[in-house]
Amino acid sequence: xxxxxxxxxxxxxxxxxxxxxxxxxxxxxxxxxxxxxxxxxxxxxxxxxxxxxxxxxxxxxxxxxxxxxxxxxxxxxxxxxxxxxxxxxxxxxxxxxxxxxxxxxxxxxxxxxxxxxxxxxxxxxxxxxxxxxxxxxxxxxxxxxxxxxxxxxxxxxxxxxxxxxxxxxxxxxxxxxxxxxxxxxxxxxxxxxxxxxxxxxxxxxxxxxxxxxxxxxxxxxxxxxxxxxxxxxxxxxxxxxxxxxxxxxxxxxxxxxxxxxxxxxxxxxxxxxxxxxxxxxxxxxxxxxxxxxxxxxxxxxxxxxxxxxxxxxxxxxxxxxxxxxxxxxxxxxxxxxxxxxxxxxxxxxxxxxxxxxxxxxxxxxxxxxxxxxxxxxxxxxxxxxxxxxxxxxxxxxxxxxxxxxxxxxxxxxxxxxxxxxxxx
Amino acid sequence: xxxxxxxxxxxxxxxxxxxxxxxxxxxxxxxxxxxxxxxxxxxxxxxxxxxxxxxxxxxxxxxxxxxxxxxxxxxxxxxxxxxxxxxxxxxxxxxxxxxxxxxxxxxxxxxxxxxxxxxxxxxxxxxxxxxxxxxxxxxxxxxxxxxxxxxxxxxxxxxxxxxxxxxxxxxxxxxxxxxxxxxxxxxxxxxxxxxxxxxxxxxxxxxxxxxxxxxxxxxxxxxxxxxxxxxxxxxxxxxxxxxxxxxxxxxxxxxxxxxxxxxxxxxxxxxxxxxxxxxxxxxxxxxxxxxxxxxxxxxxxxxxxx
Numbered sequence: 001x002x003x004x005x006x007x008x009x010x011x012x013x014x015x016x017x018x019x020x021x022x023x024x025x026x027x028x029x030x031x032x033x034x035x036x037x038x039x040x041x042x043x044x045x046x047x048x049x050x051x052x053x054x055x056x057x058x059x060x061x062x063x064x065x066x067x068x069x070x071x072x073x074x075x076x077x078x079x080x081x082x083x084x085x086x087x088x089x090x091x092x093x094x095x096x097x098x099x100x101x102x103x104x105x106x107x108x109x110x111x112x113x114x115x116x117x118x119x120x121x122x123x124x125x126x127x128x129x130x131x132x133x134x135x136x137x138x139x140x141x142x143x144x145x146x147x148x149x150x151x152x153x154x155x156x157x158x159x160x161x162x163x164x165x166x167x168x169x170x171x172x173x174x175x176x177x178x179x180x181x182x183x184x185x186x187x188x189x190x191x192x193x194x195x196x197x198x199x200x201x202x203x204x205x206x207x208x209x210x211x212x213x214x215x216x217x218x219x220x221x222x223x224x225x226x227x228x229x230x231x232x233x234x235x236x237x238x239x240x241x242x243x244x245x246x247x248x249x250x251x252x253x254x255x256x257x258x259x260x261x262x263x264x265x266x267x268x269x270x271x272x273x274x275x276x277x278x279x280x281x282x283x284x285x286x287x288x289x290x291x292x293x294x295x296x297x298x299x300x301x302x303x304x305x306x307x308x309x310x311x312x313x314x315x316x317x318x319x320x321x322x323x324x325x326x327x328x329x330x331x332x333x334x335x336x337x338x339x340x341x342x343x344x345x346x347x348x349x350x351x352x353x354x355x356x357x358x359x360x361x362x363x364x365x366x367x368x369x370x371x372x373x374x375x376x377x378x379x380x381x382x383x384x385x386x387x388x389x390x391x392x393x394x395x396x397x398x399x400x401x402x403x404x405x406x407x408x409x410x411x412x413x414x415x416x417x418x419x420x421x422x423x424x
Numbered sequence: 425x426x427x428x429x430x431x432x433x434x435x436x437x438x439x440x441x442x443x444x445x446x447x448x449x450x451x452x453x454x455x456x457x458x459x460x461x462x463x464x465x466x467x468x469x470x471x472x473x474x475x476x477x478x479x480x481x482x483x484x485x486x487x488x489x490x491x492x493x494x495x496x497x498x499x500x501x502x503x504x505x506x507x508x509x510x511x512x513x514x515x516x517x518x519x520x521x522x523x524x525x526x527x528x529x530x531x532x533x534x535x536x537x538x539x540x541x542x543x544x545x546x547x548x549x550x551x552x553x554x555x556x557x558x559x560x561x562x563x564x565x566x567x568x569x570x571x572x573x574x575x576x577x578x579x580x581x582x583x584x585x586x587x588x589x590x591x592x593x594x595x596x597x598x599x600x601x602x603x604x605x606x607x608x609x610x611x612x613x614x615x616x617x618x619x620x621x622x623x624x625x626x627x628x629x630x631x632x633x634x635x636x637x638x639x640x641x642x643x644x645x646x647x648x649x650x651x652x653x654x655x656x657x658x659x660x661x662x663x664x665x666x667x668x669x670x671x672x673x674x675x676x677x678x679x680x681x682x683x684x685x686x687x688x689x690x691x692x693x694x695x696x697x698x699x700x701x702x703x704x705x706x707x708x709x710x711x712x713x714x715x716x717x718x719x720x721x722x723x724x725x726x727x728x729x730x
Contacts (some may be wrong), residue, residue, distance in 0.1 A: 075693070078693070081480060102482035180454075187588070187677075189676045190674065206558065236568070237585040238566070238568065238583075238588040239588060241567075241588040246566075246568075339489065349713075372481055372509070376695050383678065386678050389677075391590070392590055392677075392678040401501075412476075412478055
């Protein structure tokens with residue numbers, strides 16, 4: 001009898017020890033997979049670099065899906081509206097915040113539970129990337145204002161303060177015979193619209209007033225079109241087919257005196273690398289002409305949790321990790337992603353003049369509409385500006401079309417009651 | 425005798441019924457699949473076309489608006505531009521494809537080894553994915569680094585901004601479509617030419633007819649029904665162009681190369697305007713059905729002439 005019980009007891013003891021050992025090493029989300037959606041860019045690359053750390057901390061596998069900007073909105077919104085929950089966490093471009101907000105999780109309870117410090121982020125950025133109508137639905141993870149990169153050897157005195165002087169400078173520097181144009185810019189209709197907006201806003205113009213009455217049919221809009229036309233005349237003739245990559249490549253190749261193609265998305269990383277740049281040490285960043293108010297365009301992204309996700313708690317762990325001070329610092333060092341955290345900009349390495357320019361601009365930069373009508377409105381602006389610059393339509397027709405496009409966008413996507421236009 | 429005839433007739437009827445059942449048993453699964461994947465979505469789009477339904481709005485419910493979406497189709501100036509662009513694109517590219525494809529087919533439809541090799545090389549563009557073809561040509565037409573401008577510079581011609589100019593952008597997308605789909609026309613026409621009865625042609629040649637006369641009086645009339653079908657398929661395909669243009673120009677500059685499929689895609693999947701996209705899709709299908717009926721009528725007429 002004793003002989004029968006002893007082996008059984010030994011087996012039980014062995015089994016218990018194995019189970020307890022496994023329990024001791026078990027992570028809270030073992031065996032789970034978190035799917036995150038990013039734009040195909042350094043932001044997605046940075047997310048991928050977190051895979052090992054995420055696994056170590058949570059036990060879960062991180063799957064990063066990325067799409068180009070031009071299709072990201074459609075992919076994300078299709079998943080959100082269908083309630084499929086294919087993506088647990090989505091990196092949202094701040095102009096989509098209002099449209100996506102009904103489908104994203106309120107992060108308030110998570111913030112309170114973990115005492116997450118929201119005051120650590122630049123106020124102007126957080127107010128436009130992550131917060132919507134008093135609710136925090138995303139944490140900002142990247143930001144850049146629309147600034148200009150220019151050649152210090154060709155423009156030693158810095159950029160002028162008015163658009164007329166700026167255009168005159170470009171015209172003076174424009175020397176196609178010697179392979180140097182005044183300007184390199186992303187002229188395609190999907191991208192130039194944002195640059196045109198910066199011109200319009202700095203002139204004091206706007207798409208609509210605070211109560212969403214369309215005011216784009218204005219002298220400022222016509223002047224902004226003429227300014228754009230003068231600038232484009234100082235650029236490579238192919239510029240209307242250029243995207244960001246072509247414009248940045250032209251500037252790094254020494255073929256342009258000025259480049260307004262979101263410099264932080266390429267020039268800051270490659271500008272002083274001899275293997276990728278012919279203008280090493282001969283460039284810096286500056287702002288668009290101040291003109292009336294110095295307002296420029298803001299690009300910012302915030303990471304948010306899909307309300308249809310079954311892994312919201314895990315998603316929050318990812319958001320905390322991606323936006324942590326340590327990882328935000330590493331993302332800058334490895335991928336040149338500028339952090340929206342205040343402390344990031346206060347360190348000594350960010351005191352160079354070009355970085356001070358960026359930081360100052362972040363306090364006043366604006367995004368265009370952040371409501372559901374945003375995509376249609378932005379397309380109406382970009383298409384008509386591009387058609388004007390291509391010579392297809394005149395300024396009056398372009399403005400009339402833009403007005404009609406904005407009105408149609410608002411008609412098809414009515415604004416929620418109580419929502420004011422705090423953008424332009 | 426009568427009894428045997430009745431028996432034979434019964435066996436024939438039974439056999440015919442079995443054949444009919446067999447035919448239907450093969451057809452029904454495929455038909456069901458087509459009905460579910462093609463016809464039902466089209467019916468649902470047609471249903472939605474009478475509603476205002478913005479799928480991106482969380483509280484949106486379909487609102488019946490009658491024919492408002494259809495009225496909007498006829499007053500939308502951007503849609504009119506897209507439709508005109510698509511028509512120009514289809515007419516220009518298909519006419520060149522047919523002429524070139526026929527000429528090349530006549531040249532290489534023989535049985536020689538050289539003809540076979542030439543055909544194999546010629547069809548390479550046809551087997552490329554449209555997105556790959558568009559990307560390739562976008563790079564080749566780049567004004568600064570593209571090989572096309574480099575070759576032109578060797579001839580003393582300064583660089584052309586192929587994709588930044590409203591005229592050259594349209595010419596470029598038409599050219600790429602011709603480059604990619606002329607081989608398809610060639611292959612189908614070549615197969616048709618090989619199937620022609622050779623006795624008429626030989627007899628004409630013996631009687632002293634010139635090659636052009638043989639082509640004009642014998643070959644062309646005989647392959648006209650086939651050419652009609654090819655023309656119909658190419659025309660409909662040209663109206664559905666999307667990926668190549670999307671990759672090469674995105675519809676720009678301005679609206680210079682904005683095509684109907686791209687415009688409908690924007691309304692449905694960018695703006696999530698299901699009703700308006702549905703109305704356009706229904707009208708597009710009706711227009712293409714009309715085109716098909718016209719071509720079928722033309723083909724019947726050509727066959728009757730033979």
